[in-house]
Amino acid sequence: xxxxxxxxxxxxxxxxxxxxxxxxxxxxxxxxxxxxxxxxxxxxxxxxxxxxxxxxxxxxxxxxxxxxxxxxxxxxxxxxxxxxxxxxxxxxxxxxxxxxxxxxxxxxxxxxxxxxxxxxxxxxxxxxxxxxxxxxxxxxxxxxxxxxxxxxxxxxxxxxxxxxxxxxxxxxxxxxxxxxxxxxxxxxxxxxxxxxxxxxxxxxxxxxxxxxxxxxxxxxxxxxxxxxxxxxxxxxxxxxxxxxxxxxxxxxxxxxxxxxxxxxxxxxxxxxxxxxxxxxxxxxxxxxxxxxxxxxxxxxxxxxxxxxxxxxxxxxxxxxxxxxxx
Amino acid sequence: xxxxxxxxxxxxxxxxxxxxxxxxxxxxxxxxxxxxxxxxxxxxxxxxxxxxxxxxxxxxxxxxxxxxxxxxxxxxxxxxxxxxxxxxxxxxxxxxxxxxxxxxxxxxxxxxxxxxxxxxxxxxxxxxxxxxxxxxxxxxxxxxxxxxxxxxxxxxxxxxxxxxxxxxxxxxxxxxxxxxxxxxxxxxxxxxxxxxxxxxxxxxxxxxxxxxxxxxxxxxxxxxxxxxxxxxxxxxxxxxxxxxxxxxxxxxxxxxxxxxxxxxxxxxxxxxxxxxxxxxxxxxxxxxxxxxxxxxxxxxxxxxxxxxxxxxxxxxxxxxxxxxxx
Ligand SMILES: CC(C)[C@H](C(=O)O)[C@@H](O)C(=O)O
Ligand SMILES: CC(C)[C@H](C(=O)O)[C@@H](O)C(=O)O
Numbered sequence: 001x002x003x004x005x006x007x008x009x010x011x012x013x014x015x016x017x018x019x020x021x022x023x024x025x026x027x028x029x030x031x032x033x034x035x036x037x038x039x040x041x042x043x044x045x046x047x048x049x050x051x052x053x054x055x056x057x058x059x060x061x062x063x064x065x066x067x068x069x070x071x072x073x074x075x076x077x078x079x080x081x082x083x084x085x086x087x088x089x090x091x092x093x094x095x096x097x098x099x100x101x102x103x104x105x106x107x108x109x110x111x112x113x114x115x116x117x118x119x120x121x122x123x124x125x126x127x128x129x130x131x132x133x134x135x136x137x138x139x140x141x142x143x144x145x146x147x148x149x150x151x152x153x154x155x156x157x158x159x160x161x162x163x164x165x166x167x168x169x170x171x172x173x174x175x176x177x178x179x180x181x182x183x184x185x186x187x188x189x190x191x192x193x194x195x196x197x198x199x200x201x202x203x204x205x206x207x208x209x210x211x212x213x214x215x216x217x218x219x220x221x222x223x224x225x226x227x228x229x230x231x232x233x234x235x236x237x238x239x240x241x242x243x244x245x246x247x248x249x250x251x252x253x254x255x256x257x258x259x260x261x262x263x264x265x266x267x268x269x270x271x272x273x274x275x276x277x278x279x280x281x282x283x284x285x286x287x288x289x290x291x292x293x294x295x296x297x298x299x300x301x302x303x304x305x306x307x308x309x310x311x312x313x314x315x316x317x318x319x320x321x322x323x324x325x326x
Numbered sequence: 327x328x329x330x331x332x333x334x335x336x337x338x339x340x341x342x343x344x345x346x347x348x349x350x351x352x353x354x355x356x357x358x359x360x361x362x363x364x365x366x367x368x369x370x371x372x373x374x375x376x377x378x379x380x381x382x383x384x385x386x387x388x389x390x391x392x393x394x395x396x397x398x399x400x401x402x403x404x405x406x407x408x409x410x411x412x413x414x415x416x417x418x419x420x421x422x423x424x425x426x427x428x429x430x431x432x433x434x435x436x437x438x439x440x441x442x443x444x445x446x447x448x449x450x451x452x453x454x455x456x457x458x459x460x461x462x463x464x465x466x467x468x469x470x471x472x473x474x475x476x477x478x479x480x481x482x483x484x485x486x487x488x489x490x491x492x493x494x495x496x497x498x499x500x501x502x503x504x505x506x507x508x509x510x511x512x513x514x515x516x517x518x519x520x521x522x523x524x525x526x527x528x529x530x531x532x533x534x535x536x537x538x539x540x541x542x543x544x545x546x547x548x549x550x551x552x553x554x555x556x557x558x559x560x561x562x563x564x565x566x567x568x569x570x571x572x573x574x575x576x577x578x579x580x581x582x583x584x585x586x587x588x589x590x591x592x593x594x595x596x597x598x599x600x601x602x603x604x605x606x607x608x609x610x611x612x613x614x615x616x617x618x619x620x621x622x623x624x625x626x627x628x629x630x631x632x633x634x635x636x637x638x639x640x641x642x643x644x645x646x647x648x649x650x651x652x
Pocket of ligand 2: 168169199399400403404549580
């Protein structure tokens with residue numbers, strides 16, 4: 001019996017979590033769910049966006065299913081990723097039939113390093129009006145994430161792993177990342193390895209995203225390029241993600257609390273439902289994940305969607321349409 | 327008489343520079359041209375990508391017209407920007423009639439801080455396999471660049487200035503930038519000011535680039551978002567840029583040496599010619615700049631272009647077509 005910590009959080013987080021739970025319950029998964037609080041509302045109630053009890057429970061669970069947090073997002077999700085040492089942030093970006101997007105036939109996975117870079121929180125005001133942030137890149141974390149990317153490519157039958165960096169400017173930090181990338185790449189014979197500068201890669205992402213298969217990059221660049229990739233395939237409403245560590249895993253949609261549409265019941269549940277599918281796969285329930293993904297594709301292709309994708313359904317109605325096909 | 331240091335550099339830099347010079351000579355501008363070397367070839371010849379003589383001459387000139395550098399690009403252009411204290415990197419991105427692009431009616435200017443952030447070269451290997459880079463953000467440089475952006479908006483009759491940052495994660499460095507942004511914004515009554523996280527902004531750039539007018543951001547984010555914007559409007563072949571300081575100015579296309587097509591005479595000269603136009607404007611030759619820009623638009627709209635834009639002209643042939651209209 002897997003123990004799943006469920007954190008709906010703020011804004012539409014609650015709404016899309018209800019939708020994902022409907023699917024999981026319909027599948028009758030053998031999970032024990034522990035509902036927990038985190039985010040802006042938790043901060044108001046307990047004085048901390050990530051209450052001690054939440055952190056404690058989360059440490060005892062096999063996975064965290066996370067909705068969204070508002071203003072406190074960084075303090076919740078970055079902290080959770082670091083506390084649980086979920087070093088790999090996996091963000092697939094693919095096009096769906098029936099979703100308007102600037103490109104078609106895109107199918108990539110972004111593997112983002114999740115523990116270091118500018119996310120360490122090492123910032124200082126060193127003099128009046130002079131601030132600095134330290135970007136840390138280590139051989140150990142680089143090797144671990146690059147290896148994860150190649151293993152993922154192997155597992156999913158993907159052909160190419162592309163490293164993104166800015167080694168012409170950051171010769172030591174990005175230089176190390178690039179060097180480690182090609183060292184590890186050498187161990188994976190059948191998989192092509194190449195690299196681009198992050199700026200050029202973002203241009204290519206806008207013009208020819210089909211050239212990307214698996215992308216591996218450092219934390220901040222990964223943050224940027226994964227939102228960009230989501231934009232290229234039609235928006236955050238469809239973008240799931242997983243944070244994977246040795247012992248723990250956190251599953252969260254790429255989108256945030258979206259307060260502008262919260263409370264109306266019109267948030268697109270797709271990203272959250274696909275996020276739940278990533279959890280299913282993680283636990284080895286491949287056929288269940290597959291069934292949900294096919295149902296999501298069908299419902300979207302047939303226009304039975306929330307308004308953001310051109311349909312007229314409410315969040316829970318769209319979830320019901322998906323559930324009916326399971 | 328303005329003194330212009332001309333540095334063609336490597337690869338297609340030479341070819342597009344010839345095209346731009348054809349235009350400037352046809353306009354009979356009262357400029358004194360000093361031809362200088364920098365880049366990979368200069369490094370081979372003199373042992374330094376930016377030879378002392380080049381640096382010396384450049385310091386004496388009113389503007390640098392720069393083509394492109396190859397592998398040594400960072401050592402040449404980042405160094406030049408810092409040596410000449412050209413603190414504002416101005417990168418317009420607009421769509422052209424006749425150019426295929428994923429969006430239409432885009433017309434923005436990116437104002438990128440050009441002296442600090444991760445470009446300071448402050449990198450260290452602090453232990454075996456542990457590297458760090460220092461991201462420096464100061465009140466002074468932030469204020470100067472934000473003010474530049476608002477002045478540019480005022481001068482060009484633009485309506486909105488948008489700051490991009492990641493202040494939820496980098497609370498001190500990006501926090502300072504964001505704070506200074508709104509302080510300065512308060513002085514410009516008629517111009518709207520807003521801000522986005524860099525990751526969200528890149529997604530919007532892919533989906534709705536029309537929402538951007540003037541963008542102001544720190545160095546590394548500016549590097550990324552300007553290539554992305556170029557991609558959104560049809561590629562680097564059309565993207566000019568200017569580096570502006572109190573005393574000096576460097577004008578360079580956003581593209582690089584493009585060794586894959588160098589020597590064939592097929593490089594698109596548009597970015598370099600529009601870059602020369604930015605220099606003309608900088609010196610106050612507005613009507614000359616305007617004439618060249620209208621000629622470029624006409625030639626592109628009529629398909630008299632290099633192969634990258636679907637035409638069949640060579641670099642110098644396209645330049646000739648433009649020159650004929652002046
Ligand atoms: C909320 C924020 C801290 C977070 C990040 O930057 O990682 C988000 O943008 C994401 O990509 O999950
Ligand atoms: C060549 C490189 C150092 C440079 C930069 O990062 O500034 C380039 O990408 C640019 O944008 O002009």
